[in-house]
Amino acid sequence: MGSTAKAVVTGFICRLCSEQKKVVIHLYTERAKRLELLKKIKLLPISVDKFDNLPKTICEQCVIRLEIQYNLVLKIRKNNDIQRCHRLHHSNGRCPPECPFNGLDLPAWPEEVTTEESPEA
DSSP states (O other): OOOSTTOOOGGGBBTTTOOBOSSEEETTSHHHHHHTHHHHHTTSSOOOOTTSSSOOEEEHHHHHHHHHHHHHHHHHHHHHHHHHHHHHHOTTSOOOTTSTTTTOOOOOOOOOOOOOOOOOO
């Protein structure tokens, strides 16, 4: 019999970090559905297919990282929408009551900044 120390169990390899882990979450379980793992993975530059021959498990560390990344993307998208709306509809600096920036003491939008130094005489 051979040693099991060097055996690789493909069911316990994380799809994202490729590390072998003792505790993983299978992508097609109820827990993964509750955590919306497949939805969050779609933001990554990879594709996951139920029938590909790659691991279908994610380690707990990568689940945490994926959640942080997903929340950051949602925050960026929300703030981008707010800023675009604000710039399009109230560029005069007067915010109507329904504006998300109304009542906030926001710094003025910076004027175009140039990096060139003025020539000295």
